Amino acid sequence: MANDELKRIAARIEHRLVELFDAAAAGPSSGIFPTPLRTPVLEEVRELTLRGGKRLRAALVICGASLFDDGAEEEPAVIDAAAALELLHAYFLIHDDIMDDDATRRGGPSLHVALADRLGDPRLGRDLAILAGDLAAALHEGLVSRLDTAESRRRLAAAIFSEMHLDVVHGQTLDMLGQSDAEEVALRKTASYTTVGPLTIGAALGGASPDQLVELAAIAAPIGVAFQLRDDLLGAFGTSKVTGKPVGTDLRRGKRTFLLAQALKSSSAEERAAIEAVLGVADAPDDAVARATAALVSCGARRVCEQRCDRLVGGALEAIGAGGNRYRDGGKGLLIRLGELITKRDS
Amino acid sequence: MANDELKRIAARIEHRLVELFDAAAAGPSSGIFPTPLRTPVLEEVRELTLRGGKRLRAALVICGASLFDDGAEEEPAVIDAAAALELLHAYFLIHDDIMDDDATRRGGPSLHVALADRLGDPRLGRDLAILAGDLAAALHEGLVSRLDTAESRRRLAAAIFSEMHLDVVHGQTLDMLGQSDAEEVALRKTASYTTVGPLTIGAALGGASPDQLVELAAIAAPIGVAFQLRDDLLGAFGTSKVTGKPVGTDLRRGKRTFLLAQALKSSSAEERAAIEAVLGVADAPDDAVARATAALVSCGARRVCEQRCDRLVGGALEAIGAGGNRYRDGGKGLLIRLGELITKRDS
Numbered sequence: 001m002a003n004d005e006l007k008r009i010a011a012r013i014e015h016r017l018v019e020l021f022d023a024a025a026a027g028p029s030s031g032i033f034p035t036p037l038r039t040p041v042l043e044e045v046r047e048l049t050l051r052g053g054k055r056l057r058a059a060l061v062i063c064g065a066s067l068f069d070d071g072a073e074e075e076p077a078v079i080d081a082a083a084a085l086e087l088l089h090a091y092f093l094i095h096d097d098i099m100d101d102d103a104t105r106r107g108g109p110s111l112h113v114a115l116a117d118r119l120g121d122p123r124l125g126r127d128l129a130i131l132a133g134d135l136a137a138a139l140h141e142g143l144v145s146r147l148d149t150a151e152s153r154r155r156l157a158a159a160i161f162s163e164m165h166l167d168v169v170h171g172q173t174l175d176m177l178g179q180s181d182a183e184e185v186a187l188r189k190t191a192s193y194t195t196v197g198p199l200t201i202g203a204a205l206g207g208a209s210p211d212q213l214v215e216l217a218a219i220a221a222p223i224g225v226a227f228q229l230r231d232d233l234l235g236a237f238g239t240s241k242v243t244g245k246p247v248g249t250d251l252r253r254g255k256r257t258f259l260l261a262q263a264l265k266s267s268s269a270e271e272r273a274a275i276e277a278v279l280g281v282a283d284a285p286d287d288a289v290a291r292a293t294a295a296l297v298s299c300g301a302r303r304v305c306e307q308r309c310d311r312l313v314g315g316a317l318e319a320i321g322a323g324g325n326r327y328r329d330g331g332k333g334l335l336i337r338l339g340e341l342i343t344k345r346d347s
Numbered sequence: 348m349a350n351d352e353l354k355r356i357a358a359r360i361e362h363r364l365v366e367l368f369d370a371a372a373a374g375p376s377s378g379i380f381p382t383p384l385r386t387p388v389l390e391e392v393r394e395l396t397l398r399g400g401k402r403l404r405a406a407l408v409i410c411g412a413s414l415f416d417d418g419a420e421e422e423p424a425v426i427d428a429a430a431a432l433e434l435l436h437a438y439f440l441i442h443d444d445i446m447d448d449d450a451t452r453r454g455g456p457s458l459h460v461a462l463a464d465r466l467g468d469p470r471l472g473r474d475l476a477i478l479a480g481d482l483a484a485a486l487h488e489g490l491v492s493r494l495d496t497a498e499s500r501r502r503l504a505a506a507i508f509s510e511m512h513l514d515v516v517h518g519q520t521l522d523m524l525g526q527s528d529a530e531e532v533a534l535r536k537t538a539s540y541t542t543v544g545p546l547t548i549g550a551a552l553g554g555a556s557p558d559q560l561v562e563l564a565a566i567a568a569p570i571g572v573a574f575q576l577r578d579d580l581l582g583a584f585g586t587s588k589v590t591g592k593p594v595g596t597d598l599r600r601g602k603r604t605f606l607l608a609q610a611l612k613s614s615s616a617e618e619r620a621a622i623e624a625v626l627g628v629a630d631a632p633d634d635a636v637a638r639a640t641a642a643l644v645s646c647g648a649r650r651v652c653e654q655r656c657d658r659l660v661g662g663a664l665e666a667i668g669a670g671g672n673r674y675r676d677g678g679k680g681l682l683i684r685l686g687e688l689i690t691k692r693d694s
Contacts, residue, residue: 024513028510028513028514029510030506030507030561031557031560031564032543032544033564039524040520040524041517041520095477095478095481098477099478124523127446128520128524130442130446130480131442131519131523133477134442134516135513137484138513139513141484141491141492141508142509142512142513145488145491145492145505145509146509151498155492158489159492161488161492162485162488163379164380165484165485165488165489166485166486166489167375167380169388169481169482170386172478173386173387173388173478174386176478197380210378213378213379214378214379
């Protein structure tokens, strides 16, 4: 799905992440804190961060910068901000997986499970995974506070990083408290650091003004909601092989997705019964999950979500197009390809 | 114990922390992430951060700056760096208390216990406490990346913050893995972010050169070890009322302190038996703990630790004194008072 441009971006971010992990393992350079930092925790954070993922956030940082600056992809500050987003993502995933007790991530063990297995102690694995998230956060912080660009741009980007960090923590808090609907969680947990934050951070580094950033945030938010819709669809219909997660997990967990909300609205009594039979039932048998999944299709919820996903991304791309020469062509082209990646992605 | 100057510094940091928590509750200001952030998690982080503590780290930041710059105490960047240290401290305490299953902190409930009680759910309390630590880290990051001073000083300070953050995570990792002795844990977990980091961050903001920072780090490290020695002594001999922690906790946990290492070296067979009878015994009776505590005194371990503590701080102050006019008088005076606070503190 990803074309050559996106692959090149992913490779560049990967390369920078490897450099950063190598530097972390070599130890601090100031002479103030002298000893190197090689521990199983650093090794596992490195492994998870490099294990893959789509590098979508990193690509959106570069896209945001490219909307305002033609040479953005070559700017070290833009690459570092993109790498910082990937580290922030790893940190959130690590802590989220502890909270949700998720055993798999990116087609392998989640970090607390990997550490528990390695050390033969689940409690120690969990405790060290808290530290592993903290380590990724520390590497992220180091990059953000030292982005090498004009001071006014750096400060603007750093301010967005900080607001985004708080917003995601808040979104996850509301989610844990069950105090928000699918829409609010999608906006905060997903849109804020999947599209809104990355795109505006990139734009700030590309030279956008504060007003232009607000305008761009309004364009980025629906793309983030579309990303979440696609996630919900993959959570229900994707195969374990392409998503890296077990089939039917969202249903068995009773996750309040858009897809579920739509299904509960438009289903017949029979379809609803099939869904409710497995909803939140951790050990629901596979054939019952298959019946519930079929009901999500037959009631029309799948189609509604797919259409909404396309409409959200389409509207955002239209708004960018209507921006005329406010936005550079290179950035616009990249955003179109990222929009396609989001609406059509299969993992 | 704290004199007027230290009280004034603590009040100033407190004031800045209140401003920061108010701003966080009012929500982001960029217009990119629109909604306010008032949750039980934010409230509890605020409560714990403002509940007290000695503000020693904050004072050491100001001291470090004052060693190189007479007006340091009035510099907003210095105050912000000091407040950032207190937020970093809160974040570490919150996550450490989850890992150590500590129920009390600063004379009140630790944060995961406060949230568990408030929400009537221990598991949810623990999960939200992970987020609470993350929230304090986010507030810390926001301050560090936007310290308002000359760019060269800001970058130097930010680099130290980042190395320090990694170093503490590493120290806690080694501690959890049981792969380090009391000395290494004290250097990493305590010295790094209690004295070395704060003093050098302040010095960087005050205009010290990288070489001067390395020199100052070597002076700060023994003060940090002395702080840990004093902590061990308070953990064994302090009353619950002044330390805010239950008496005998370190012994019952089997914590590998300097004090314990010294006692195991210099005790008679009888003294050693009294200590080992409660060491690592979570439900050891109070009278047995009292006998073990008495043995720590009679074997001379207490005296050795007290003397070592005095000697470490004395040596550091001598080194500062020998620096002649490289260091400003105001900063030197403040460091002497902080050294006294550390060697004589009773909480």
